[in-house]
Amino acid sequence: MSFSATFLFHGPLNDFLAKSRKDALIDYLFERNPSVKDAIEALGVPHPEVAGVLINGKPVDFQYLLQTEDKVEVFPKTENALDFKANTLQPPLPETIKFVLDVHLGKLAKTLRMLGFDTVYQNDYADKVIAALAQNEDRIVLTRDINLLKIKTITWGYWLRSQHLEEQLTEVIRYFELEEKFAPFTRCLECNGLILPVEKQEVLNELPPNTRKYFQEFYLCENCRKVYWKGSHFERMQQFIQRFSLK
Template sequence: MAKLAYFRFYGNLNDFLPSLQKEKEVKYSFTGTPAVKDAIEALGIPHPEVDIVLINGQPTQFTNLLQANDSVAVYPTGTNHVNLAAYSRQATLPVWHKFILDVHLGKLAKNLRLLGFDTLYRTDYDNKTIVQLAGAEERIILTRDVGLLKHKTVLWGYWLRSQHPEKQLTEVLAYFKFLPPFQPFTRCLVCNGILAWVPKETVLEQLPPKTKLYFQEFYQCQNCLRVLWKGSHYDRMQVFVQQLRQVD
């Protein structure tokens, strides 16, 4: 016989719900005793975006079993529950904030690398590879695919609401509470490698003729060995970074 439980989702968790269910009590019909995590995801909410869960007013773990007539409150990251800090799932986020992005987020990957964030991205990464790398290297998954975040082994992740790269960057910075100063121009935008200063004479053969003549300061990716210098592209990136630093 089917049983009912009653869910209420708070904050930006409502982004995942149909319009008629947003900011309202949601009835969930079930049989047996499913884990509360399974019920939350069946209602459309990926577990990495959940911070605190209360069942009948009491803090609970994802593995707790759902019972008939349970009242479940589900809170997103950023919830100010001081007395429930010990139950916060977001408190387990790695402090070093390494990312891995899905195939749709190439521009965001470059923007994060521009600011100095360790960001894995390749067009040949499938979902299985992303999940495996995220677990092995303790990386946060950024994606436009809600289903990717529902893989049971995923610990940390975020679903980008915007489809525009610049808005996606500010969205990530706000969600993870990143504040300036960043560490811009320390990573290769192409491969994520670390950039290091190199003497001009060591990279002369890789430089275009006019670059040899007009530029004296050079950096090289320690991974892919690309050589970079502060040309007009650098000035544009400086403006971009400065604009981000001015955002409250």
């Protein structure tokens, strides 16, 4: 025997729905009383982006078992219509913000490292590897793959709406409120290792002739040993960061 409940998704959660279902009541047919979390994800919305659920006007957790004729409203983190601070389904973010990115986001990984965020990325990470890194190291998952965010062990995550780097970075900064947490030029763009000051003499053999002649201040990745200095590339990166500090 089949039962029915109605769902209404608010705000950015509509990004996961087909056009005909956006901002509309959705009839959901079910059997054997699934959890509301399973129903939400069956309709296309991954659990890490859900901040609160009301059923028949009352807040519930993800384990609530759906009943026939339930009226379900699902709210994102950015929804202002209701205050879910006391009932939020999103656990507090880790004290130290760390990310793991899927295979489509190499440029974003380098940019987050430039801002100082601990960001792990490889272009061959399987979904199960990303999920394990997120769980074992308290990392936030950033992805363009909606199904990745539905893995039950993932606690924090965000599906990037844009495919363009600057728009992606703006999304992440705003969603996770990172504006006051930048620590630019403290991580290696290539490997995510920490960058530390180093004496010129220690890296002299690694420097191009003109760099050796005109620059005196150098930094070294403690992991991959890449050498950095404040050349024209540094000025361009500073200007890039400044743009995002003002957005």
